[in-house]
Amino acid sequence: MNLLAVEHVDTGYGPVAVNRDVSLTVGQNGIVTILGPNGAGKTTLLRSIAGLVKPRRGTVTFDGRDVTALHADEKATLGVVMVPEGRHVFADMSVRENLLLGAYCRKDRDAVEADLALMENYFTILAKKRGAKAGTLSGGQQQMLAIARGLMARPRILLLDEPSLGLSPLLVSELQGIIIDVREKFRAAVLLVEQNAGLALSVAEQGYLMNSGRIVASGGIEELQQSSVMQELYLGKRAQAKGAL
Amino acid sequence: MDIFVQQLVNSLSVASVTILIGIGITLIFGLAGIVNFAHGEFLMVGGMATWFMVGAGMNFFVALVFAGLLVGALGFAAERCLFRFTLNRPMNGFIMSIGLSVILQHAVIRVFNEFQKSITDPVGLVWTIGGVDVTAMRAIVVAITAVIVAITYFGISRSRYGMALRASVSDRDTAELMGIPVRRYVTGVFIYGSLLAGIGGALMISLFPITPFTGSVIIIRGFAVSLIGGLGNVGGAVVGGLVLGLVDGLSAGYGYPEWTDAYSLVVMILILVLRPQGLLGGTLGPKAS
Ligand SMILES: Nc1ncnc2c1ncn2[C@@H]1O[C@H](COP(=O)(O)OP(=O)(O)O)[C@@H](O)[C@H]1O
Ligand SMILES: [Mg+2]
Numbered sequence: 082m083n084l085l086a087v088e089h090v091d092t093g094y095g096p097v098a099v100n101r102d103v104s105l106t107v108g109q110n111g112i113v114t115i116l117g118p119n120g121a122g123k124t125t126l127l128r129s130i131a132g133l134v135k136p137r138r139g140t141v142t143f144d145g146r147d148v149t150a151l152h153a154d155e156k157a158t159l160g161v162v163m164v165p166e167g168r169h170v171f172a173d174m175s176v177r178e179n180l181l182l183g184a185y186c187r188k189d190r191d192a193v194e195a196d197l198a199l200m201e202n203y204f205t206i207l208a209k210k211r212g213a214k215a216g217t218l219s220g221g222q223q224q225m226l227a228i229a230r231g232l233m234a235r236p237r238i239l240l241l242d243e244p245s246l247g248l249s250p251l252l253v254s255e256l257q258g259i260i261i262d263v264r265e266k267f268r269a270a271v272l273l274v275e276q277n278a279g280l281a282l283s284v285a286e287q288g289y290l291m292n293s294g295r296i297v298a299s300g301g302i303e304e305l306q307q308s309s310v311m312q313e314l315y316l317g318k319r320a321q322a323k324g325a326l
Numbered sequence: 327m328d329i330f331v332q333q334l335v336n337s338l339s340v341a342s343v344t345i346l347i348g349i350g351i352t353l354i355f356g357l358a359g360i361v362n363f364a365h366g367e368f369l370m371v372g373g374m375a376t377w378f379m380v381g382a383g384m385n386f387f388v389a390l391v392f393a394g395l396l397v398g399a400l401g402f403a404a405e406r407c408l409f410r411f412t413l414n415r416p417m418n419g420f421i422m423s424i425g426l427s428v429i430l431q432h433a434v435i436r437v438f439n440e441f442q443k444s445i446t447d448p449v450g451l452v453w454t455i456g457g458v459d460v461t462a463m464r465a466i467v468v469a470i471t472a473v474i475v476a477i478t479y480f481g482i483s484r485s486r487y488g489m490a491l492r493a494s495v496s497d498r499d500t501a502e503l504m505g506i507p508v509r510r511y512v513t514g515v516f517i518y519g520s521l522l523a524g525i526g527g528a529l530m531i532s533l534f535p536i537t538p539f540t541g542s543v544i545i546i547r548g549f550a551v552s553l554i555g556g557l558g559n560v561g562g563a564v565v566g567g568l569v570l571g572l573v574d575g576l577s578a579g580y581g582y583p584e585w586t587d588a589y590s591l592v593v594m595i596l597i598l599v600l601r602p603q604g605l606l607g608g609t610l611g612p613k614a615s
Contacts, residue, residue, distance in 0.1 A: 131503060132502070133499055133502065133503070152502065152507075152509075153499070153502035153503050154502045154503075154504075154505045154506055154507045154508065155507075157502075157503060157504060157505030158505050162503065162504075162505075163503045165499070165500055165503060169497055169499075169500040171492075171493050171496055171497060171500070172496070173492075173496060174489070174492065174493065174496075178489055181486075181489065182489060182490065182493050182501075182504050182506070183504055185486075185490055185504050185505050185506050186504065186505025186506075187505075230504070234504065234505060
């Protein structure tokens with residue numbers, strides 16, 4: 082059974098329609114990516130899965146349960162946790178407080194302290210910066226914090242919105258390992274939204290290509306990479322700029 | 327010197343009432359973005375309820391607790407029935423709160439009447455502290471407020487709930503993504519802010535007579551206090567309340583008492599012109615989404 086299933090979802094803001102008839106699935110322990118150009122509607126879709134935007138039509142099913150109408154905080158409690166685009170760390174609060182806030186929804190308070198140590202062990206920079214205000218961290222460090230904060234909730238699926246945005250190539254390759262570890266070490270499925278095809282294609286098994294609010298191609302990652310829409314719409318430009326992917 | 331100390335205690339007791347209402351205004355604004363104009367009437371209702379209960383023979387301090395609970399319930403009802411519908415449109419909430427303030431004034435006039443009400447000093451003692459005579463009730467008002475300020479401050483800065491509250495104030499959507507039930511915090515803050523207004527009303531009527539129109543005067547001072555300190559900042563409301571209270575008290579003692587209100591408002595205007603973010607710096611309220 083799929084962990085997450087989005088079926089025929091429409092979204093929008095007021096009079097603006099964004100997503101149209103979007104369907105996708107993420108399996109237990111899957112790493113799935115949604116690729117697409119800026120403005121395609123990736124963030125809006127992710128927000129509707131996380132519960133910050135109500136889908137206008139269609140359903141979101143998590144672990145066999147219809148969660149379409151739930152609010153974001155309720156979904157987080159169930160294990161659907163989103164790391165928002167642009168990190169959104171709580172800038173005036175310490176790194177430690179940010180991590181603790183990630184665990185807000187958990188019932189097992191006793192295990193939180195252990196997880197804090199686990200995060201500081203895995204993201205060593207967070208141990209060094211424990212008492213620093215999150216706003217004083219560099220962009221890369223804030224991204225690590227945002228992911229660690231999301232993991233503190235012990236999610237069953239982590240929704241990552243453009244984690245590579247603004248990171249140096251070195252950090253992007255580090256991110257690759259982290260995303261794999263989200264599954265391997267932290268036992269959560271991943272739905273990764275990216276514009277950076279290189280990162281997404283290197284970690285995901287399944288992929289969807291979104292354009293103008295719709296899914297225009299999907300499949301296994303190899304298959305997607307070969308598809309003509311992908312070549313045309315997305316990789317064409319990149320392949321010219323960076324050579325073959 | 328004796329006069330000065332007495333003026334100081336008097337100013338602090340007046341400041342206390344303003345601080346209590348300022349904390350509520352600033353908390354509600356910081357989290358919900360709602361400027362609740364009816365908050366002054368919440369205080370007035372608390373005072374009137376205290377007057378009624380004390381008149382019926384209840385001990386003042388028991389009445390104070392009930393007034394706080396009653397007005398807390400009023401805040402709960404207002405949030406559930408009215409303001410939750412305007413969370414994403416703060417201007418609608420603001421206009422609605424003006425309507426609510428008029429309705430509450432008239433409700434109180436209907437239930438009682440428009441005349442001023444007072445109670446006799448519930449303690450009726452004068453303490454001599456270091457050779458200075460201090461009205462005991464005034465000192466008690468200051469002490470009760472100090473305790474409430476300390477509880478509020480440590481609750482916000484130290485507790486898990488306070489941490490979640492601060493996160494919700496700074497980034498509502500992300501707080502929800504972390505599983506924080508922000509809408510419940512909005513309700514909670516409304517209840518708490520209203521409870522403080524109710525207690526403020528009870529404390530106020532222990533010092534001065536009040537009328538059904540007291541709320542519309544006190545609300546200006548409440549806003550002044552929150553703005554001076556930095557809207558959304560609880561510490562700011564305390565500092566703002568102390569500044570205003572001292573200006574008030576000392577101008578009443580040493581300036582022209584009939585200009586008391588004007589002095590404090592002049593101070594407010596000066597501070598806001600010179601330091602628009604308030605003395606301690608506030609949040610700008612939640613971002614409209
Ligand atoms: N809060 C909003 N209100 C109105 N329109 C929005 C809002 N957020 C995004 N949009 C619009 O929705 C479309 C999709 O945006 P988004 O989901 O952020 O795309 P992506 O993440 O793929 O770049 C864009 O045209 C954008 O202008
Ligand atoms: Mg986006």
